[in-house]
Every structure is written in structure tokens, then in C-alpha cells.
Amino acid sequence: MPFKIKQLDEQELFHAYYQEILLVKSRNENRTHEISYDFGDCKICADKSTGIHYGISTCEPCKGFFKRSLIRHLEYKCSQSQNCSILPRKTKKCKFCRWQKCLKEGMSVEKIRMGRIPNSIKKHKVNYSIQTLTEVNKNKILDIYEFIPFTFYRERLLNKSDENQVLVLSLLKDKTYQLFKECNKEFDAFETRALKIIQLGYVPIEYERSKENIDFLRQKFFSFLQSHALVVANFINKLPGFDRLDKRDFNVMMRENFFSMLGYRSFKLFLEGDCFTMLDENIQLDNKVASLVLGDEIQRKVLEFSLKIASFKLTDAEIALSAAFVLTTFSKNLLNKDLVRELNEYYGRALYYVLNLNKRNKDFLENYIRELCRLPQINKLFADVDCS
């Protein structure tokens, strides 16, 4: 998996590369050699990938399977519980689960891209001779960098190739975006609903300020927060590099960013001066409900802040990377601070890369960062609400 930030320590990694280089050397002595770009593992079955097929990195069999299934997938049925593992080089894979995994990983005919990938990204030409290799000193890792193919690991070790940085940041952006989208499907549906009812002429429902109503809504709000916790935990668990967090730090990260994450899930639902997040299929967490649940003052502050963030009209990729960046920026009481600092470096750069891609100007960046800095304060405001 090219997205894992660390599976081997640097010594192990260096050793692995060194062995690989010696193997390549024995096959290609004294000639110019091109090391092809490594597509990594097939996203469906973890076999060796042969390229980008229907939008994602897959092996030939999974490419063929997806192609055949475009017509046949309706016939597929799972005889187990629809969570069969899709293993490489096994012909008896469950077709239903394999097809579901193709969809989940993002295979689609809409993502078909013809033509070549720019050489600047895809290939790195290296010239070497026996002479050079025999001079390689195992203790001087820097000397060997010139022979290491472009990979995420090399980026981590080298931090000096512009081309590779773009590739890594782009992969990180895509993966984070995909994970966020996956976790936030429910809220995306709220957005569709919101746009529809705004078009029809939105009128908020009135709730009487009775103790009974407040208790009822608080209970709904609490259940809503429980399901939000599951979504955030799932998102954090799957983010590249975050699997290295231990349980304690994971909990700290969850606690210290719980409501910031709710914000990132729902900023797009702040429309027309109101909030269109749904506590369940019937109850909208609009301004009036929020006032009953949180109290007037907190509701007003949260609304003002959320409308401000909503006004930036962030793209989905910006939202996803901001969420990951915030998680690593505002988690303070951690044991493994170095790890989170390292993750913060990556996600911060990926976010900056996306903001640049979207041609965000200096004013935008300054204003956005200024608002981001208010997140811990808003988070605390929320956390102090007594929902009991």
C-alpha cells in the first residue's frame, strides 16, 4: 500500500532497497536502466497491480472482472454475509463481494482515462554502472538515494524531489477525499435534501420551549453524537498513517476534535442562515432546535462560526484534508507527539497543495487559517454543553 507512511523502519527500508538494487544490478550490468513506476498492490485483491484501470490501481484479473461485471453484476449473489475477503490468485472469489469492493474502491467507467501519464511523474531514469554500485557505502544512506525508485517511502526519507512530492501529495489528497466522502455519505444526502427544500420555499418547524421538548431533542442530539463518533472513529482509523496511533492517543484525538469534525461534516449544510443537519430522518438541527439543545448563546456563536466557514465554499478535497490537518494540529495531550507532528507535516502540505491547485489567494488563506485557529475554542464550547 503506497499510502502507509511507515511499515518498516528506516534501517529495514534501506536494507530492502539495497537488496533490490543489487538484484537489478545483476540483471542490468553496465547499461542504462529505467525503473518503471510501481503501481503497488491491486486495490481489490492486493495482487500486483498492472496500472490504473477504471480509475484505480488494479491487477489484470480485477480489471477484466470489472469489465465483464458491468453487464453481469445484477446476477451476483453472496452466499455468506456480504463481507467475503478478496484474496489474490484465488479463482473462487465471491463475485458479489468482489463487485462491491470494486465500487467501494471507486472503479467506474466515468473514470476511464486514455493516453499516457506524464513521464515527469511516472518514470525516473537512472544511470548507473558497476563502478558506482560497488562504491556505494551502506552506512551512507544519502549515497544510495539516487538509485531508489520513486515511492512514498523515498519521499519520507528524501524530502527533496519536487516531482515526487506532487505525486505523494496528490495521492494523499485523493485517498483522504475518498475516505471522507465514504464516511460522510449520510451528510451528503442531507445536503441534497436541504437544496431541495430550499428550492420549494423553506419554512422551519416551530418547537415549543417546554421541558419535555428539550429533553426529547437532547436525547435525539445525544444519539446523533453517538453515530457521529462512529463515523469519525472510522475516518481516523482509515486515514493513511493514522493506524500508527495507539489507543490512548486515538481517544485523545477523538475527544479534542470531536465537534470540529462535526463542523467539517456539516459546514456545507449551513445554508440561508440556518443549519440543515438532520438528527434523524425527521428532526432537523436547525437554529431553533440547536437553541433548545445547546442554549441560545452557544447556538448563536456556533452558527456565526459555521456560517463563516461555510462562506469559504471549500471543495470536498479541501474539507477532507482540512479535517485531517485539524486532527493533527489541535490534538495536544498526546503521548506520541512526534508521530502526530509528522502526520501534520504531510496533511498540512497536502492541504496547502490543494488550496494552491484551487488557486486560493493570500487573503483567502489568511482568513481561513484565522478561522481554523478558533476551532479549539468552538470545540470546547460544544463540549461544555450538558446533554444529560
Added chain:
DNA sequence: TCTCAAGGCCAC
């Protein structure tokens, strides 16, 4: 011109 993903073909 070259690269590479899509789709075709066919042995298994």
C-alpha cells in the same frame, strides 16, 4: 513517436 488503458481473444 511512444506510452498506457481499454477491450478483444482464447486457453484453461
Added chain:
DNA sequence: GTGGCCTTGAGA
């Protein structure tokens, strides 16, 4: 039906 290999054609 699967998957390895080949041809085709888009695009850098």
C-alpha cells in the same frame, strides 16, 4: 467465468 496476453487508439 477467469485471467494472461495482444491489439487498438487516445493523448502526452
